[in-house]
Amino acid sequence: MTAIDKFWELMLGVLSLNSEAFNLIQTLPQGEKAALYTVILAGFSQALGQSIVLSINKVKPLRFILSLVIATSLFTFGYIFWATTTWLIGQILFSKSIPYLAMPAAGVAIATTLGLAYAPLAFSFFVALPYLGVPISILLSIWSLLAFVIGLKVILGISISSAFWCGILGWIINEILERSIGRPVAAIGSWLANTFPAAKLVTNLKDLEKFLGIN
Numbered sequence: 001m002t003a004i005d006k007f008w009e010l011m012l013g014v015l016s017l018n019s020e021a022f023n024l025i026q027t028l029p030q031g032e033k034a035a036l037y038t039v040i041l042a043g044f045s046q047a048l049g050q051s052i053v054l055s056i057n058k059v060k061p062l063r064f065i066l067s068l069v070i071a072t073s074l075f076t077f078g079y080i081f082w083a084t085t086t087w088l089i090g091q092i093l094f095s096k097s098i099p100y101l102a103m104p105a106a107g108v109a110i111a112t113t114l115g116l117a118y119a120p121l122a123f124s125f126f127v128a129l130p131y132l133g134v135p136i137s138i139l140l141s142i143w144s145l146l147a148f149v150i151g152l153k154v155i156l157g158i159s160i161s162s163a164f165w166c167g168i169l170g171w172i173i174n175e176i177l178e179r180s181i182g183r184p185v186a187a188i189g190s191w192l193a194n195t196f197p198a199a200k201l202v203t204n205l206k207d208l209e210k211f212l213g214i215n
Contacts, residue, residue, distance in 0.1 A: 003028040084107075
């Protein structure tokens with residue numbers, strides 16, 4: 001039995017914030033692959049929501065594909081940044097009590113845990129809903145963060161409060177990096193997306209509601 005065979009069971013476990021799912025992803029064969037599939041599914045869901053916006057804007061096929069590729073790439077970079085910063089924070093805070101954190105295997109375990117914790121983001125396509133998009137986005141982000149905290153508690157053997165600070169500090173640093181180092185990348189992506197064709201996309205949810213005539 002592999003993690004791929006239990007993929008949907010693991011997904012449901014994360015959605016219910018069951019810590020056993022994170023135990024299984026670390027012990028079953030092909031756990032890293034199952035975590036990667038979860039990230040891909042979450043990225044696809046986000047791209048699906050983006051495609052709804054693109055369809056409303058009636059963009060041409062080339063720009064449609066380009067916009068989805070850019071969105072998927074930024075999503076992937078965000079995952080890598082968050083996993084890396086959490087590993088670094090873990091080394092700073094717990095390296096003395098948990099020597100395992102200094103090993104590359106710990107980075108893989110954290111990345112696998114975070115990947116599985118992306119399960120709630122499989123519902124990201126709902127973000128395209130007018131009025132409800134922003135609240136749903138916040139709910140899914142918090143849900144995913146809580147799942148990640150539970151996963152960190154399991155794999156690192158630390159208290160829930162320590163896992164929370166490890167996860168939240170990693171997330172904060174990730175947000176800072178995205179808004180500094182990642183900003184030029186996002187700016188280039190935005191420029192590319194608005195170059196094919198020249199007309200600007202309506203992506204802001206409130207602007208989108210006006211565009212659709214929803215009052």
